[in-house]
Amino acid sequence: MQFQGTADYVADKDLMIAVNAAIRLERPLLVKGEPGTGKTELARQVAAALGLDILEWNVKSTTKAQQGLYEYDAVSRLRDSQLGDERVNDVKNYIRKGKLWQAFATETKCVLLIDEIDKADIEFPNDLLQELDRMEFHVYETGETISAKIRPIVIITSNNEKELPDAFLRRCFFHYIRFPDAETLQRIVEVHYPGIKKTLLRNALTQFYEIRETPGLKKKPSTSEALDWIRLLVAEDVDPADLRGEAKNALPKLHGALLKNEQDVHLFERLAFMARRDR
Structure with missing residues (x-):
């Protein structure tokens, strides 16, 4: 067995x-x-x-x-x-x-x-x-x-x-x-959403790991939340270029699937404001 x-x-x-x-x-x-x-x-x-x-x-x-x-x-x-x-x-x-x-x-x-x-x-x-x-x-x-x-x-x-x-x-x-690395998480996503666009998946995972690694984040998004978020990106037919083009510290698209408390939302809002001010 x-x-x-x-x-x-x-x-x-x-x-x-x-x-x-x-x-x-x-x-x-x-x-x-x-x-x-x-x-x-x-x-x-x-x-x-x-x-x-x-x-x-x-x-x-x-x-x-x-x-x-x-x-x-x-x-x-x-x-x-x-x-x-x-x-x-x-x-x-x-x-x-x-x-x-x-x-x-x-x-x-x-x-x-x-x-x-x-x-x-x-x-x-x-x-x-x-x-x-x-x-x-x-x-x-x-x-x-x-x-x-x-x-x-x-x-x-x-x-x-x-x-x-x-x-x-x-x-x-x-x-x-342990939390899966990018390669393993990509395999997990492909199991749930076969045929997903490679560019969308690559850009989404890049942004997802950047969000998880943001200093000061109270609750890091989990694997299940990554799957929910990517499901929404597919359903909304988000252009992969839009994900790649977003500032690293910008509030992510459909962020309610990833950020689950107001402190983390405010954190990204502050980071986005500071990024715009420094341009």
Whole structure:
């Protein structure tokens, strides 16, 4: 079972090595990187490439580790008991399976995505140590132990918003997705927009990297934002010469796809004003 990338996802050699190493070691793959660099999509593409189903657990700030295992609906059971419902005689009727339980219960190998684990409380990763390590957990309400029939491929993403515990990191295979260089980003764009004009693509990428490297920029535009911007350039049939002819510090065309806060917009407005004044 080897991941070689897909026609819809440009994966470099190091990333493919990391995915395959995690599969071989049967360890969770922890993927970090800037937002918009394809971490979530990686899990989907691994599943597609290997012909596996995928279960996605999207973590929020309020998410608890227990929700990934199961939740016991005591309120519904109390209400049903008051109504004389016979379902109350079997506690299993009030157990809701979480994503980990679903992954453990599958008859075939699957991919389990735990997306943006760093959004949750700092104790969240620690609370999953045993379950991810032993691939089993205990259901206290029923007294049963749920063990993985077939160990899933676990891919965990993080935007690096907070540090993860050392004990958790020890159990993972780690890979950091670096921001793609111009050649790799060109390949990514061509996958999404085959047949794009070479001159437009070259000039757009030149301006895009100049924007990312602008000193004082609060939020650098990501890969996904580059794709949105280039999509708009194609849709508006922008002349490649217009991109090449713009001043380096000018506010870029359709800048709302790249600059996502007023501080960065004001930065480019000031730079454009200064460039005009110095001519």
